[in-house]
Amino acid sequence: MALKNDRFLRALRRESVDCTPVWLMRQAGRYLPEYRATRQQAGSFLGMAMTPELACEVTLQPLRRFPLDAAILFSDILTVPNAMGLGLYFVDGEGPKFERPLRSQADIDRLSVPDMETELRYVMDAVRLIRRELDGSVPLIGFSGSPWTIACYMVEGGGSKDWGKVKALAINDPAAMHTLLGVVTDAVIAYLSAQHAAGAQALQVFDTWGGTLSPSMYREFSLPYLTRIAHELKRGDTPLILFVKGNAAHLEALAESGAEGVGVDWTVTLDEAARRTAGKIALQGNLDPAMLYGSPDAVRSQVRAVLDSYRTGNGGSRDGHVFNLGHGMSPDMNPEHVAVLVDEVHRYSAR
Amino acid sequence: MALKNDRFLRALRRESVDCTPVWLMRQAGRYLPEYRATRQQAGSFLGMAMTPELACEVTLQPLRRFPLDAAILFSDILTVPNAMGLGLYFVDGEGPKFERPLRSQADIDRLSVPDMETELRYVMDAVRLIRRELDGSVPLIGFSGSPWTIACYMVEGGGSKDWGKVKALAINDPAAMHTLLGVVTDAVIAYLSAQHAAGAQALQVFDTWGGTLSPSMYREFSLPYLTRIAHELKRGDTPLILFVKGNAAHLEALAESGAEGVGVDWTVTLDEAARRTAGKIALQGNLDPAMLYGSPDAVRSQVRAVLDSYRTGNGGSRDGHVFNLGHGMSPDMNPEHVAVLVDEVHRYSAR
Numbered sequence: 019m020a021l022k023n024d025r026f027l028r029a030l031r032r033e034s035v036d037c038t039p040v041w042l043m044r045q046a047g048r049y050l051p052e053y054r055a056t057r058q059q060a061g062s063f064l065g066m067a068m069t070p071e072l073a074c075e076v077t078l079q080p081l082r083r084f085p086l087d088a089a090i091l092f093s094d095i096l097t098v099p100n101a102m103g104l105g106l107y108f109v110d111g112e113g114p115k116f117e118r119p120l121r122s123q124a125d126i127d128r129l130s131v132p133d134m135e136t137e138l139r140y141v142m143d144a145v146r147l148i149r150r151e152l153d154g155s156v157p158l159i160g161f162s163g164s165p166w167t168i169a170c171y172m173v174e175g176g177g178s179k180d181w182g183k184v185k186a187l188a189i190n191d192p193a194a195m196h197t198l199l200g201v202v203t204d205a206v207i208a209y210l211s212a213q214h215a216a217g218a219q220a221l222q223v224f225d226t227w228g229g230t231l232s233p234s235m236y237r238e239f240s241l242p243y244l245t246r247i248a249h250e251l252k253r254g255d256t257p258l259i260l261f262v263k264g265n266a267a268h269l270e271a272l273a274e275s276g277a278e279g280v281g282v283d284w285t286v287t288l289d290e291a292a293r294r295t296a297g298k299i300a301l302q303g304n305l306d307p308a309m310l311y312g313s314p315d316a317v318r319s320q321v322r323a324v325l326d327s328y329r330t331g332n333g334g335s336r337d338g339h340v341f342n343l344g345h346g347m348s349p350d351m352n353p354e355h356v357a358v359l360v361d362e363v364h365r366y367s368a369r
Numbered sequence: 370m371a372l373k374n375d376r377f378l379r380a381l382r383r384e385s386v387d388c389t390p391v392w393l394m395r396q397a398g399r400y401l402p403e404y405r406a407t408r409q410q411a412g413s414f415l416g417m418a419m420t421p422e423l424a425c426e427v428t429l430q431p432l433r434r435f436p437l438d439a440a441i442l443f444s445d446i447l448t449v450p451n452a453m454g455l456g457l458y459f460v461d462g463e464g465p466k467f468e469r470p471l472r473s474q475a476d477i478d479r480l481s482v483p484d485m486e487t488e489l490r491y492v493m494d495a496v497r498l499i500r501r502e503l504d505g506s507v508p509l510i511g512f513s514g515s516p517w518t519i520a521c522y523m524v525e526g527g528g529s530k531d532w533g534k535v536k537a538l539a540i541n542d543p544a545a546m547h548t549l550l551g552v553v554t555d556a557v558i559a560y561l562s563a564q565h566a567a568g569a570q571a572l573q574v575f576d577t578w579g580g581t582l583s584p585s586m587y588r589e590f591s592l593p594y595l596t597r598i599a600h601e602l603k604r605g606d607t608p609l610i611l612f613v614k615g616n617a618a619h620l621e622a623l624a625e626s627g628a629e630g631v632g633v634d635w636t637v638t639l640d641e642a643a644r645r646t647a648g649k650i651a652l653q654g655n656l657d658p659a660m661l662y663g664s665p666d667a668v669r670s671q672v673r674a675v676l677d678s679y680r681t682g683n684g685g686s687r688d689g690h691v692f693n694l695g696h697g698m699s700p701d702m703n704p705e706h707v708a709v710l711v712d713e714v715h716r717y718s719a720r
Contacts, residue, residue, distance in 0.1 A: 186662035232635045232657050284583045311537035
């Protein structure tokens, strides 16, 4: 069945579109009262993510409010290590934790790629259900954490201010780190393949913590695994987007990675990003999410600045740009400002 | 009186030195048991910072252990807004807070530059005492927060994940934001002048949160105030260093700011930073502090990589480099690894 709105996929192929497509990282989230209601019904964040009907419901919620150009699967970047046996749990206000973080070489050697249609079936069922419910209105994005970012949590056992444990492992025992990253990469490829098979029409890898690495460590411990995913993931013409927070130093390398799109945060202008990637890849981004705290007029003006910046760096053309934030939305953001943002993207970029 | 060790000051003037000088951000800190003892004696962090004898004691502690090439005044970046009447306090594990954050234009209009030798006399007394105790062994660095970074806390009332309130003020009411930044800049200039008069032999401005701004907002709300400080601060041949976390996008502009040095975090190589600043300014940095969690051998190898990276970008010369971390030390770091780091910097860079 043909998509009713394929702007997002066309932009990722750098084809011409009637206006710039837009979706927002964490568009299904706590800033929406209906999300908070479903979350309460589910009893827990993980319960919601693991129940396909509830994951489908919250995925669709922002699309009922705003004319967004893509849906993104509601899930978590740590479903894969959870299926690998680490025991994911959430403490309110503290983020994700693992009951059994990796503590030794034996812990790493014991890891294997989970079976996607049994151990992660709830994710694939959610993808199938969302596709059915979307009924061709907009494409559905599937996603995974990046190998480095997943490994960060597996070694630390949760979030960290400075990722000292995982960085110590990387520099003290690079062979063990590469063994870990290798098996996680195998699992990520299998996970994204299964989401693709279940119906995901685009795929995004979140390397949320890649930007905390020095350039030489990034080139050793994150980039090669992103490139492996881009090269080995059989996905036909389904586009793959790599999002790295704080990745300005690596834009040229990411443009050569084999992925179709790169997500960019707001610490680099799209003008510069477009010039440095020279039409090799689509760019997604990059409004500072905090701009949503501005007044509606300020939001509109900031949106226009991002759209213009991309066009300037892309030789006067708006093609090849997916509008997004440079990072996810926060719970205290105003849904009315999201409506203003989406409206301004479409209005101002209309050809 | 001539300094016994002037490597640090010579490096900031880009003069030749016998080996690369090194100091570490937050070298006086909780990773040292003797610091924790003094902290306990003081009863509170602020009590320690506001008592010249205790501030002097903790400033000197790391120099008794390690052959560091500079001392840095023990204080806090929020002493200035505290003296402006906002009521600084600390909650353990939560960072700094203000009792009376800025909530209105009237709050901003009420601000004035504090008198340095009365309201901030405890800082100047600490500087004088430390100079006396150092007895010319190494130079003493005075410091301040940057206008943008100080304003962040003044508007938010404490730390923030996304600095939504201060960014909203900046985009909703740029005139009010510039009024605030103007008076804070006046205060910072007076504060650094007074530290210089009291004996500080180098001055550093910490723009810790400048890197959370998009390039256009950085150029409007942070960079001009750093440049104003560099131009208006009467300091003779006392060097001024600007440290911005996440500042790689702005290296060229910072090199033209009028300051003598730029502190660089670890997300850009010193090779690139040196090439882009082309000998116009000294560079300080930039080992990822998490590397101190590595083994002694790994620490040594990472130190050599930073030293070599600078030399490569600086046309084969090590001159003009002050070795430092890319951010401050953490409480759980091992003092023995600091000894290894300092030793390797001096040993490997010896001419």
